[in-house]
Amino acid sequence: MTIVAGKIEPLKRLKETLHNHGIYRFNSIGDIKAFLQRYESEKKDIPATVKLKTDEEIKALEEASKKAIEIRDKNLFNKVLYYFKARKLIKNHAALVNNYEAEVSKRCTDSYRELEFIKETVEGLYSTIAGAIGENAVVSELQKLSDNHYLINDFSLTFDPPIFNKRENDRIYSIQIDHLLICKSGVFVLETKYWSAQSIENLDLRSPVEQIKRASFALFVFLNSDTNQGLVRHHWGSKKIPIRNIIVMTNKAPKSDFQHVKVLPLDKLNGYIKYFDEIFDETETKNIFNYLDDEAQQNT
Structure with a gap:
């Protein structure tokens, strides 16, 4: 197999541009192609995904609150040290439970916007992506040599x-x-x-x-x-x-x-x-x- 040094320039430029837009989910051209293919299904899955993550967050806050209360009540030193931590965890848990539907709706809206932004950004970089796809194909072909x-x-x-x-x-x-x-x-x-x-x-x-x-x-x-x-x-x-x-x-x-x-x-x-x-x-x-x-x- 051909010995290869250096990365293809369009791929480096593409990753830099995506990072400048705050997009870090792609490590390869294959990741981008897979994202575009799965876009509609990922968009459709947002409500279920957001609800699952919110439920997991509520459970994690509940467990963290119980643990903080247990440590707080052990002695006077811990009571002072963990008072505000336990109070904050309890407050965050209650806020999430009491405003569950509104919070899930807000998070879904944010997820839709983020997903659409990623898609628009990627599609706007078509020429760079096409160049990277072409150069990646050439590298793959040349690697077949001895x-x-x-x-x-x-x-x-x-x-x-x-x-x-x-x-x-x-x-x-x-x-x-x-x-x-x-x-x-x-x-x-x-x-x-x-x-x-x-x-x-x-x-x-x-x-x-x-x-x-x-x-x-x-x-x-x-x-x-x-x-x-x-x-x-x-x-x-x-x-x-x-x-x-x-x-x-x-x-x-x-x-x-x-x-x-x-x-x-x-x-x-x-x-x-x-x-x-x-x-x-x-x-x-x-x-x-x-x-x-x-x-x-x-x-x-």
Whole structure:
């Protein structure tokens, strides 16, 4: 199984956004999907759930009150110490019992509002969730490869001074890559897009082809201008680390082919990666991974 480092960026961003809204019930995309599927049944169950929890609270207050009274009546010291505690517990218990129906109704209303708020917030984050679903699917697919493959998710680097692309007249100060796969046949730069047919035709959206070519150019210069990657020197000279560009379309895909970038559906991804000849041994592959992972860690 592929060795994986780092979490996918949309999932991290999604959890941060949810936490900023006070929503902590989701730990994965699966949790969110399950919530949306169970929303109506969870809403329907609110009255019974609230009533059960209220009954449990009444019982807990009653038991706590009895225990506090017993401790209070043991001696004079406890009478002073536990007087107000016992009084508060008795008061809370009585208030809940005497206003049972009104309290249950209020709690149901609050639960409906909270559930609706969570649903609206999640649905408002559709594009982020879709991106996370797509990237998670790519990670799951890449994990099916053997353990001499290394995957870095949400790989980013900054450059000082910037890397200059003379052909494009572009100074590149930083790059961010969805997935970086290192294996015996080289380095694969992978961008994941969960795009609809309408998004593919939308002229306002930035071209993922240009995006990945820009990141790949900077990474190629960065990797091949350094000699500290732990490669065994060939008797002909220093080895080059090849970089191949893949855009993985986990929904719809364009019919066109593009120069220097392979556009693939998810089910063709691993087959394409396995197509290339091995040029590094296991030690060299691991050294390249460690080098890139260390550089990425220093940039965080």
